[in-house]
Amino acid sequence: MEMRKPIAVSEAIQRVIDRVQPLGSEKIALAEAYGRILAEPIIAKHDVPPFDKSPYDGFAIRSEDSLGASGENRIAFTVIDHIGAGQLAKRSLAKSEAIRIMTGAPIPDNADAVVMLEQTVETETGFTLRKPFIANENISAQGEDAKKGEELIQSGTFIHPGTIALLATFGYAEVIVAKKPIVGILSTGTELLDVQEELVPGKIRNSNGPMIAAQLARMGLDSKSYGMLADDLDACTATVKQALRETDVLITTGGVSVGDFDYLPAIYERLGADVLFNKVAMRPGSVTTVALADKQFLFGLSGNPSACFTGFELFARPVLLKMMESEKVYLPYAKAVLGEDFKKANPFTRFIRAIYESTPAGATVRPAGFNKSGAVSSIARGNAIIVLPGGTRGYETGTEVDVLLLCMEEGDATWVL
Ligand SMILES: Nc1nc2c(c(=O)[nH]1)N[C@H]1C(S)=C(S)[C@@H](COP(=O)(O)OP(=O)(O)OC[C@H]3O[C@@H](n4cnc5c(N)ncnc54)[C@H](O)[C@@H]3O)O[C@H]1N2
Numbered sequence: 548m549e550m551r552k553p554i555a556v557s558e559a560i561q562r563v564i565d566r567v568q569p570l571g572s573e574k575i576a577l578a579e580a581y582g583r584i585l586a587e588p589i590i591a592k593h594d595v596p597p598f599d600k601s602p603y604d605g606f607a608i609r610s611e612d613s614l615g616a617s618g619e620n621r622i623a624f625t626v627i628d629h630i631g632a633g634q635l636a637k638r639s640l641a642k643s644e645a646i647r648i649m650t651g652a653p654i655p656d657n658a659d660a661v662v663m664l665e666q667t668v669e670t671e672t673g674f675t676l677r678k679p680f681i682a683n684e685n686i687s688a689q690g691e692d693a694k695k696g697e698e699l700i701q702s703g704t705f706i707h708p709g710t711i712a713l714l715a716t717f718g719y720a721e722v723i724v725a726k727k728p729i730v731g732i733l734s735t736g737t738e739l740l741d742v743q744e745e746l747v748p749g750k751i752r753n754s755n756g757p758m759i760a761a762q763l764a765r766m767g768l769d770s771k772s773y774g775m776l777a778d779d780l781d782a783c784t785a786t787v788k789q790a791l792r793e794t795d796v797l798i799t800t801g802g803v804s805v806g807d808f809d810y811l812p813a814i815y816e817r818l819g820a821d822v823l824f825n826k827v828a829m830r831p832g833s834v835t836t837v838a839l840a841d842k843q844f845l846f847g848l849s850g851n852p853s854a855c856f857t858g859f860e861l862f863a864r865p866v867l868l869k870m871m872e873s874e875k876v877y878l879p880y881a882k883a884v885l886g887e888d889f890k891k892a893n894p895f896t897r898f899i900r901a902i903y904e905s906t907p908a909g910a911t912v913r914p915a916g917f918n919k920s921g922a923v924s925s926i927a928r929g930n931a932i933i934v935l936p937g938g939t940r941g942y943e944t945g946t947e948v949d950v951l952l953l954c955m956e957e958g959d960a961t962w963v964l
Protein backbone atom coordinates (compact mmCIF):
# COMPACT_ATOMS: atom_id res chain seq x y z
CA MET A 548 0.00 0.00 0.00
CA GLU A 549 1.27 3.48 -0.89
CA MET A 550 1.91 5.82 2.03
CA ARG A 551 0.40 9.21 1.37
CA LYS A 552 2.39 12.23 2.41
CA PRO A 553 0.26 15.02 3.91
CA ILE A 554 0.89 18.57 2.75
CA ALA A 555 -0.08 21.78 4.58
CA VAL A 556 -3.52 23.24 3.85
CA SER A 557 -2.05 26.49 2.51
CA GLU A 558 0.26 24.53 0.20
CA ALA A 559 -2.71 22.46 -1.05
CA ILE A 560 -4.77 25.57 -1.73
CA GLN A 561 -1.82 27.16 -3.53
CA ARG A 562 -1.38 24.08 -5.72
CA VAL A 563 -4.97 24.15 -6.92
CA ILE A 564 -5.18 27.91 -7.34
CA ASP A 565 -1.99 27.94 -9.43
CA ARG A 566 -3.55 25.62 -12.00
CA VAL A 567 -6.78 27.51 -12.62
CA GLN A 568 -7.50 28.73 -16.13
CA PRO A 569 -10.08 31.47 -16.64
CA LEU A 570 -13.28 30.44 -18.43
CA GLY A 571 -13.78 33.66 -20.33
CA SER A 572 -16.70 36.04 -20.43
CA GLU A 573 -20.13 36.56 -21.95
CA LYS A 574 -22.58 39.39 -22.36
CA ILE A 575 -25.88 39.10 -20.52
CA ALA A 576 -28.91 41.27 -19.75
CA LEU A 577 -28.70 43.43 -16.62
CA ALA A 578 -31.75 41.65 -15.22
CA GLU A 579 -29.75 38.40 -15.25
CA ALA A 580 -26.59 39.87 -13.73
CA TYR A 581 -27.26 39.62 -9.99
CA GLY A 582 -24.87 37.10 -8.41
CA ARG A 583 -22.50 37.00 -11.39
CA ILE A 584 -18.92 38.27 -11.49
CA LEU A 585 -18.04 41.36 -13.49
CA ALA A 586 -15.66 40.72 -16.38
CA GLU A 587 -15.28 44.43 -17.11
CA PRO A 588 -14.68 47.37 -14.80
CA ILE A 589 -17.54 49.81 -14.24
CA ILE A 590 -16.29 53.13 -15.55
CA ALA A 591 -18.45 56.21 -15.04
CA LYS A 592 -19.92 56.98 -18.45
CA HIS A 593 -21.01 60.38 -17.19
CA ASP A 594 -21.00 62.45 -14.02
CA VAL A 595 -23.30 61.34 -11.20
CA PRO A 596 -25.44 63.25 -10.62
CA PRO A 597 -25.36 64.35 -14.26
CA PHE A 598 -26.50 67.88 -13.36
CA ASP A 599 -26.60 70.09 -10.25
CA LYS A 600 -29.81 69.20 -8.49
CA SER A 601 -31.95 70.09 -5.54
CA PRO A 602 -31.68 67.81 -2.51
CA TYR A 603 -34.83 69.37 -0.97
CA ASP A 604 -38.33 70.51 -1.73
CA GLY A 605 -38.10 74.30 -1.56
CA PHE A 606 -36.99 77.29 -3.58
CA ALA A 607 -33.96 77.91 -5.81
CA ILE A 608 -32.47 81.38 -5.29
CA ARG A 609 -29.38 83.42 -6.04
CA SER A 610 -27.53 83.36 -2.68
CA GLU A 611 -26.43 87.00 -3.10
CA ASP A 612 -30.09 88.07 -2.86
CA SER A 613 -30.34 86.61 0.66
CA LEU A 614 -27.42 88.66 2.05
CA GLY A 615 -28.29 90.36 5.33
CA ALA A 616 -31.43 88.33 6.01
CA SER A 617 -32.27 87.83 9.69
CA GLY A 618 -35.20 87.44 12.06
CA GLU A 619 -35.54 91.24 12.22
CA ASN A 620 -34.80 91.75 8.56
CA ARG A 621 -36.75 89.20 6.57
CA ILE A 622 -36.01 89.29 2.87
CA ALA A 623 -38.81 88.70 0.38
CA PHE A 624 -38.61 86.68 -2.84
CA THR A 625 -41.03 86.49 -5.74
CA VAL A 626 -41.69 83.05 -7.18
CA ILE A 627 -41.55 83.05 -11.00
CA ASP A 628 -41.60 79.36 -11.95
CA HIS A 629 -42.31 75.93 -10.48
CA ILE A 630 -40.47 72.71 -11.34
CA GLY A 631 -40.48 69.13 -10.14
CA ALA A 632 -37.92 66.36 -10.78
CA GLY A 633 -37.64 65.70 -14.49
CA GLN A 634 -38.56 69.26 -15.46
CA LEU A 635 -36.37 72.16 -16.56
CA ALA A 636 -36.94 75.75 -15.45
CA LYS A 637 -38.18 77.92 -18.32
CA ARG A 638 -36.70 81.12 -16.88
CA SER A 639 -33.61 82.31 -15.14
CA LEU A 640 -33.60 84.45 -12.03
CA ALA A 641 -33.46 88.21 -11.78
CA LYS A 642 -32.82 89.99 -8.46
CA SER A 643 -34.96 88.64 -5.54
CA GLU A 644 -36.68 86.06 -7.72
CA ALA A 645 -36.99 82.40 -6.84
CA ILE A 646 -38.17 79.22 -8.51
CA ARG A 647 -40.20 76.72 -6.53
CA ILE A 648 -38.22 73.49 -6.93
CA MET A 649 -38.70 69.89 -5.79
CA THR A 650 -36.14 67.27 -4.75
CA GLY A 651 -34.26 65.93 -7.77
CA ALA A 652 -35.06 68.83 -10.09
CA PRO A 653 -32.12 70.50 -11.90
CA ILE A 654 -30.94 73.78 -10.41
CA PRO A 655 -32.08 76.61 -12.71
CA ASP A 656 -29.34 78.37 -14.68
CA ASN A 657 -28.26 81.22 -12.44
CA ALA A 658 -29.51 79.91 -9.10
CA ASP A 659 -26.82 78.77 -6.62
CA ALA A 660 -28.70 77.81 -3.44
CA VAL A 661 -31.83 76.03 -2.32
CA VAL A 662 -34.01 77.11 0.58
CA MET A 663 -35.99 74.32 2.25
CA LEU A 664 -39.76 74.83 2.40
CA GLU A 665 -39.51 74.71 6.20
CA GLN A 666 -37.14 77.71 6.19
CA THR A 667 -39.66 80.03 4.54
CA VAL A 668 -42.81 81.98 5.41
CA GLU A 669 -45.26 82.15 2.50
CA THR A 670 -46.43 85.51 1.10
CA GLU A 671 -48.93 86.44 -1.65
CA THR A 672 -46.25 86.37 -4.35
CA GLY A 673 -43.63 84.13 -2.82
CA PHE A 674 -41.94 83.85 0.58
CA THR A 675 -39.63 85.54 3.04
CA LEU A 676 -36.36 84.35 4.54
CA ARG A 677 -34.76 84.91 7.93
CA LYS A 678 -31.23 83.76 7.19
CA PRO A 679 -28.68 84.35 4.46
CA PHE A 680 -27.58 81.51 2.17
CA ILE A 681 -24.10 80.98 0.80
CA ALA A 682 -23.19 79.91 -2.72
CA ASN A 683 -23.80 76.17 -3.30
CA GLU A 684 -25.78 75.79 -0.09
CA ASN A 685 -28.18 72.83 -0.39
CA ILE A 686 -27.06 71.88 -3.88
CA SER A 687 -26.19 68.33 -4.93
CA ALA A 688 -23.33 69.13 -7.24
CA GLN A 689 -22.91 67.50 -10.64
CA GLY A 690 -20.30 64.73 -10.31
CA GLU A 691 -20.21 64.74 -6.49
CA ASP A 692 -20.96 60.99 -6.45
CA ALA A 693 -18.86 59.97 -9.45
CA LYS A 694 -16.86 61.75 -12.12
CA LYS A 695 -17.05 60.78 -15.79
CA GLY A 696 -14.21 58.40 -16.67
CA GLU A 697 -13.57 57.29 -13.09
CA GLU A 698 -13.15 53.52 -12.53
CA LEU A 699 -15.72 52.82 -9.84
CA ILE A 700 -15.77 49.04 -9.56
CA GLN A 701 -13.07 46.71 -10.76
CA SER A 702 -13.43 43.70 -12.98
CA GLY A 703 -13.73 40.51 -10.94
CA THR A 704 -16.21 41.97 -8.46
CA PHE A 705 -19.31 40.06 -7.35
CA ILE A 706 -22.45 41.75 -8.66
CA HIS A 707 -24.74 42.55 -5.72
CA PRO A 708 -27.82 44.79 -5.64
CA GLY A 709 -25.69 47.92 -5.23
CA THR A 710 -23.59 46.97 -8.26
CA ILE A 711 -26.82 46.51 -10.21
CA ALA A 712 -27.90 50.03 -9.23
CA LEU A 713 -24.62 51.47 -10.50
CA LEU A 714 -24.80 49.53 -13.77
CA ALA A 715 -28.35 50.77 -14.30
CA THR A 716 -27.24 54.35 -13.54
CA PHE A 717 -24.85 54.22 -16.48
CA GLY A 718 -27.24 52.53 -18.85
CA TYR A 719 -25.67 49.09 -18.95
CA ALA A 720 -28.64 47.22 -20.44
CA GLU A 721 -26.12 44.42 -20.96
CA VAL A 722 -23.11 43.52 -18.84
CA ILE A 723 -19.99 41.51 -19.55
CA VAL A 724 -19.68 38.86 -16.87
CA ALA A 725 -17.55 35.78 -16.31
CA LYS A 726 -18.92 32.57 -17.79
CA LYS A 727 -20.15 30.14 -15.17
CA PRO A 728 -18.41 26.79 -14.94
CA ILE A 729 -20.55 23.73 -15.58
CA VAL A 730 -20.02 21.59 -12.50
CA GLY A 731 -20.80 17.89 -12.39
CA ILE A 732 -21.52 16.02 -9.16
CA LEU A 733 -21.10 12.26 -8.80
CA SER A 734 -21.73 10.47 -5.51
CA THR A 735 -20.01 7.11 -5.24
CA GLY A 736 -20.77 4.36 -2.73
CA THR A 737 -22.52 0.99 -2.82
CA GLU A 738 -24.17 1.97 0.46
CA LEU A 739 -26.01 4.94 -0.98
CA LEU A 740 -29.76 5.28 -1.23
CA ASP A 741 -31.63 8.11 -2.91
CA VAL A 742 -33.41 10.68 -0.74
CA GLN A 743 -36.88 9.19 -1.21
CA GLU A 744 -35.78 5.59 -0.50
CA GLU A 745 -36.51 3.71 2.74
CA LEU A 746 -33.54 2.78 4.90
CA VAL A 747 -32.44 -0.87 4.72
CA PRO A 748 -29.68 -2.51 6.78
CA GLY A 749 -26.20 -1.30 5.86
CA LYS A 750 -27.37 1.53 3.67
CA ILE A 751 -27.56 5.30 4.16
CA ARG A 752 -29.08 8.08 2.12
CA ASN A 753 -26.89 10.17 -0.13
CA SER A 754 -26.55 13.50 1.64
CA ASN A 755 -23.34 14.68 -0.02
CA GLY A 756 -24.78 15.02 -3.53
CA PRO A 757 -27.64 17.35 -2.54
CA MET A 758 -25.32 19.21 -0.14
CA ILE A 759 -22.76 19.98 -2.83
CA ALA A 760 -25.49 21.07 -5.23
CA ALA A 761 -26.59 23.52 -2.54
CA GLN A 762 -23.04 24.70 -1.84
CA LEU A 763 -22.80 25.48 -5.56
CA ALA A 764 -26.22 27.12 -5.56
CA ARG A 765 -25.11 29.36 -2.69
CA MET A 766 -22.35 30.56 -5.04
CA GLY A 767 -24.90 31.16 -7.79
CA LEU A 768 -23.75 28.08 -9.73
CA ASP A 769 -25.86 25.34 -11.29
CA SER A 770 -24.80 21.74 -11.23
CA LYS A 771 -25.29 18.68 -13.35
CA SER A 772 -25.97 15.56 -11.34
CA TYR A 773 -24.44 12.26 -12.38
CA GLY A 774 -26.39 10.61 -9.61
CA MET A 775 -25.03 7.82 -7.43
CA LEU A 776 -22.90 4.89 -8.46
CA ALA A 777 -21.98 1.73 -6.60
CA ASP A 778 -18.26 1.22 -5.93
CA ASP A 779 -17.44 -0.36 -9.28
CA LEU A 780 -14.25 0.68 -11.02
CA ASP A 781 -15.45 0.28 -14.61
CA ALA A 782 -18.84 1.89 -14.10
CA CYS A 783 -17.34 4.80 -12.16
CA THR A 784 -14.57 5.29 -14.74
CA ALA A 785 -17.12 5.40 -17.56
CA THR A 786 -19.25 8.00 -15.79
CA VAL A 787 -16.24 10.12 -14.85
CA LYS A 788 -15.14 10.08 -18.51
CA GLN A 789 -18.61 11.06 -19.66
CA ALA A 790 -18.76 13.86 -17.08
CA LEU A 791 -15.39 15.17 -18.24
CA ARG A 792 -16.80 15.53 -21.76
CA GLU A 793 -19.86 17.38 -20.49
CA THR A 794 -18.59 19.61 -17.68
CA ASP A 795 -15.79 22.03 -16.79
CA VAL A 796 -15.27 20.61 -13.31
CA LEU A 797 -16.26 17.30 -11.74
CA ILE A 798 -16.83 16.84 -8.04
CA THR A 799 -17.01 13.29 -6.75
CA THR A 800 -17.66 12.18 -3.22
CA GLY A 801 -16.45 9.02 -1.54
CA GLY A 802 -13.93 6.41 -2.56
CA VAL A 803 -10.78 8.51 -2.19
CA SER A 804 -9.19 6.81 0.78
CA VAL A 805 -7.22 3.57 0.91
CA GLY A 806 -10.10 1.08 1.23
CA ASP A 807 -10.56 -1.92 -1.03
CA PHE A 808 -13.55 -0.25 -2.68
CA ASP A 809 -12.10 3.26 -2.85
CA TYR A 810 -11.67 3.47 -6.62
CA LEU A 811 -11.02 7.14 -7.25
CA PRO A 812 -7.21 6.76 -7.07
CA ALA A 813 -7.41 4.01 -9.71
CA ILE A 814 -9.69 6.16 -11.87
CA TYR A 815 -7.20 9.04 -11.79
CA GLU A 816 -4.52 6.59 -12.86
CA ARG A 817 -6.63 5.24 -15.73
CA LEU A 818 -7.31 8.79 -16.92
CA GLY A 819 -3.63 9.68 -16.64
CA ALA A 820 -4.73 12.59 -14.45
CA ASP A 821 -2.19 14.74 -12.65
CA VAL A 822 -2.89 14.27 -8.94
CA LEU A 823 -2.03 17.58 -7.24
CA PHE A 824 -2.34 16.04 -3.77
CA ASN A 825 -4.11 13.19 -2.06
CA LYS A 826 -3.41 13.93 1.58
CA VAL A 827 -3.76 17.25 3.37
CA ALA A 828 -2.72 17.95 6.95
CA MET A 829 -6.26 18.82 7.94
CA ARG A 830 -9.17 17.33 9.88
CA PRO A 831 -11.66 16.56 8.54
CA GLY A 832 -10.91 15.99 4.89
CA SER A 833 -7.36 14.67 5.11
CA VAL A 834 -7.96 12.35 2.16
CA THR A 835 -9.30 15.13 -0.08
CA THR A 836 -7.76 14.63 -3.50
CA VAL A 837 -7.56 17.08 -6.36
CA ALA A 838 -6.45 16.00 -9.82
CA LEU A 839 -6.29 17.56 -13.26
CA ALA A 840 -7.36 15.54 -16.29
CA ASP A 841 -5.78 17.59 -19.03
CA LYS A 842 -7.01 21.00 -17.83
CA GLN A 843 -10.16 19.88 -16.06
CA PHE A 844 -10.38 19.81 -12.32
CA LEU A 845 -11.48 16.63 -10.57
CA PHE A 846 -12.30 17.21 -6.93
CA GLY A 847 -12.24 13.93 -5.09
CA LEU A 848 -14.02 14.89 -1.91
CA SER A 849 -14.24 12.50 0.98
CA GLY A 850 -17.42 10.52 1.53
CA ASN A 851 -17.62 11.61 5.15
CA PRO A 852 -20.14 14.49 5.13
CA SER A 853 -18.19 16.96 7.27
CA ALA A 854 -15.02 16.24 5.33
CA CYS A 855 -16.90 16.57 2.05
CA PHE A 856 -18.40 19.90 3.08
CA THR A 857 -15.06 21.29 4.24
CA GLY A 858 -13.21 20.05 1.16
CA PHE A 859 -15.68 21.87 -1.05
CA GLU A 860 -15.41 25.17 0.81
CA LEU A 861 -11.62 25.07 1.07
CA PHE A 862 -10.67 23.85 -2.40
CA ALA A 863 -13.55 23.74 -4.89
CA ARG A 864 -15.04 27.11 -4.00
CA PRO A 865 -11.88 29.19 -4.58
CA VAL A 866 -11.08 27.30 -7.79
CA LEU A 867 -14.57 27.93 -9.19
CA LEU A 868 -14.36 31.60 -8.23
CA LYS A 869 -10.92 31.96 -9.77
CA MET A 870 -12.17 30.33 -12.98
CA MET A 871 -14.57 33.29 -13.04
CA GLU A 872 -11.62 35.62 -12.33
CA SER A 873 -13.16 36.74 -9.06
CA GLU A 874 -11.05 39.13 -7.01
CA LYS A 875 -12.17 37.50 -3.76
CA VAL A 876 -11.94 33.75 -3.92
CA TYR A 877 -11.60 32.86 -0.26
CA LEU A 878 -14.26 32.63 2.44
CA PRO A 879 -14.99 35.68 4.56
CA TYR A 880 -12.72 35.66 7.59
CA ALA A 881 -13.18 36.90 11.15
CA LYS A 882 -11.66 36.61 14.59
CA ALA A 883 -13.84 35.47 17.47
CA VAL A 884 -13.50 34.36 21.05
CA LEU A 885 -14.04 30.67 21.78
CA GLY A 886 -17.27 30.31 23.74
CA GLU A 887 -16.44 26.83 25.07
CA ASP A 888 -13.39 24.69 25.61
CA PHE A 889 -12.13 22.66 22.70
CA LYS A 890 -9.90 20.19 24.44
CA LYS A 891 -9.08 17.76 21.65
CA ALA A 892 -5.54 18.21 20.40
CA ASN A 893 -4.53 17.24 16.89
CA PRO A 894 -1.33 17.60 14.88
CA PHE A 895 -3.38 18.55 11.77
CA THR A 896 -5.15 21.89 11.18
CA ARG A 897 -8.73 21.48 12.31
CA PHE A 898 -11.79 22.92 10.64
CA ILE A 899 -14.60 22.74 13.17
CA ARG A 900 -18.19 23.33 12.14
CA ALA A 901 -19.23 26.10 14.46
CA ILE A 902 -21.81 28.64 15.49
CA TYR A 903 -20.56 32.20 15.16
CA GLU A 904 -22.41 34.95 16.97
CA SER A 905 -21.75 38.62 16.85
CA THR A 906 -22.79 40.04 20.21
CA PRO A 907 -22.64 43.61 21.55
CA ALA A 908 -19.63 42.46 23.59
CA GLY A 909 -17.85 41.08 20.53
CA ALA A 910 -17.89 37.97 18.36
CA THR A 911 -17.98 34.51 19.86
CA VAL A 912 -17.78 31.11 18.26
CA ARG A 913 -18.35 27.59 19.56
CA PRO A 914 -18.35 24.12 18.04
CA ALA A 915 -21.72 23.17 16.54
CA GLY A 916 -21.94 19.84 18.33
CA PHE A 917 -20.85 16.34 17.30
CA ASN A 918 -17.89 17.12 15.15
CA LYS A 919 -16.35 13.96 13.75
CA SER A 920 -15.55 13.72 10.07
CA GLY A 921 -18.69 11.64 9.52
CA ALA A 922 -20.97 14.16 11.26
CA VAL A 923 -23.88 15.66 9.39
CA SER A 924 -25.74 17.33 12.29
CA SER A 925 -23.00 19.87 12.99
CA ILE A 926 -22.86 20.96 9.34
CA ALA A 927 -26.56 21.73 9.60
CA ARG A 928 -26.20 23.64 12.87
CA GLY A 929 -23.07 25.52 11.89
CA ASN A 930 -22.82 28.90 10.22
CA ALA A 931 -19.04 29.10 10.34
CA ILE A 932 -15.85 27.06 10.54
CA ILE A 933 -13.31 27.50 13.34
CA VAL A 934 -9.76 27.09 12.10
CA LEU A 935 -7.39 25.73 14.72
CA PRO A 936 -3.75 25.40 13.70
CA GLY A 937 -2.27 21.94 14.12
CA GLY A 938 -0.45 21.28 17.35
CA THR A 939 -0.55 19.22 20.44
CA ARG A 940 -2.65 21.46 22.62
CA GLY A 941 -6.38 22.00 22.98
CA TYR A 942 -8.02 25.43 23.14
CA GLU A 943 -9.76 27.00 26.11
CA THR A 944 -12.77 29.27 26.45
CA GLY A 945 -11.79 32.89 25.90
CA THR A 946 -9.03 32.19 23.37
CA GLU A 947 -9.25 34.24 20.20
CA VAL A 948 -9.48 32.00 17.12
CA ASP A 949 -9.74 32.31 13.34
CA VAL A 950 -13.18 31.81 11.84
CA LEU A 951 -14.38 31.32 8.26
CA LEU A 952 -17.89 32.62 7.78
CA LEU A 953 -20.64 30.79 5.92
CA CYS A 954 -24.37 31.62 5.78
CA MET A 955 -23.87 35.34 5.12
CA GLU A 956 -27.54 35.27 4.04
CA GLU A 957 -28.69 34.93 7.66
CA GLY A 958 -29.79 37.93 9.70
CA ASP A 959 -29.31 39.11 13.27
CA ALA A 960 -31.62 41.17 15.47
CA THR A 961 -28.89 42.46 17.82
CA TRP A 962 -28.66 45.81 16.11
CA VAL A 963 -32.42 46.37 15.94
CA LEU A 964 -33.59 45.32 19.39
N1 LIG B 1 -6.97 2.88 6.83
C1 LIG B 1 -7.45 4.10 6.65
N2 LIG B 1 -8.76 4.25 6.66
C2 LIG B 1 -9.27 5.49 6.47
C3 LIG B 1 -8.42 6.59 6.28
C4 LIG B 1 -7.04 6.38 6.27
O1 LIG B 1 -6.24 7.31 6.12
N3 LIG B 1 -6.60 5.12 6.45
N4 LIG B 1 -8.96 7.82 6.16
C5 LIG B 1 -10.20 8.01 6.84
C6 LIG B 1 -10.70 9.31 6.56
S1 LIG B 1 -9.87 10.55 7.30
C7 LIG B 1 -11.82 9.50 5.84
S2 LIG B 1 -12.47 11.08 5.71
C8 LIG B 1 -12.51 8.44 5.14
C9 LIG B 1 -12.64 8.83 3.69
O2 LIG B 1 -13.29 7.89 2.99
P1 LIG B 1 -13.62 7.99 1.45
O3 LIG B 1 -13.47 9.37 0.99
O4 LIG B 1 -12.89 6.93 0.78
O5 LIG B 1 -15.16 7.77 1.44
P2 LIG B 1 -15.94 6.41 1.59
O6 LIG B 1 -15.06 5.39 2.17
O7 LIG B 1 -16.61 6.16 0.33
O8 LIG B 1 -17.00 6.86 2.68
C10 LIG B 1 -16.64 7.33 3.93
C11 LIG B 1 -17.89 7.49 4.80
O9 LIG B 1 -18.77 8.43 4.22
C12 LIG B 1 -20.05 7.85 3.94
N5 LIG B 1 -20.55 8.42 2.67
C13 LIG B 1 -20.00 8.20 1.47
N6 LIG B 1 -20.69 8.84 0.52
C14 LIG B 1 -21.68 9.49 1.13
C15 LIG B 1 -22.75 10.31 0.66
N7 LIG B 1 -22.87 10.60 -0.63
N8 LIG B 1 -23.61 10.82 1.57
C16 LIG B 1 -23.46 10.52 2.89
N9 LIG B 1 -22.46 9.76 3.39
C17 LIG B 1 -21.60 9.22 2.52
C18 LIG B 1 -19.76 6.39 3.82
O10 LIG B 1 -20.89 5.60 4.01
C19 LIG B 1 -18.69 6.21 4.87
O11 LIG B 1 -19.25 6.10 6.15
O12 LIG B 1 -11.79 7.24 5.18
C20 LIG B 1 -11.25 6.95 6.48
N10 LIG B 1 -10.64 5.67 6.46
Ligand code: MOO
Pocket residue numbers: 829830831832833834835849851853854920
Ligand atom coordinates in the same frame (compact mmCIF):
# COMPACT_ATOMS: atom_id res chain seq x y z
O1 MOO C 1 -10.40 12.90 5.68
MO1 MOO C 1 -10.95 12.44 7.15
O2 MOO C 1 -12.26 13.53 7.16
O3 MOO C 1 -9.70 13.64 7.77
O4 MOO C 1 -11.52 12.38 8.79
Ligand SMILES: [Mg+2]
Pocket residue numbers: 801802803804805806808809850
Ligand atom coordinates in the same frame (compact mmCIF):
# COMPACT_ATOMS: atom_id res chain seq x y z
MG1 LIG D 1 -13.30 4.85 1.81
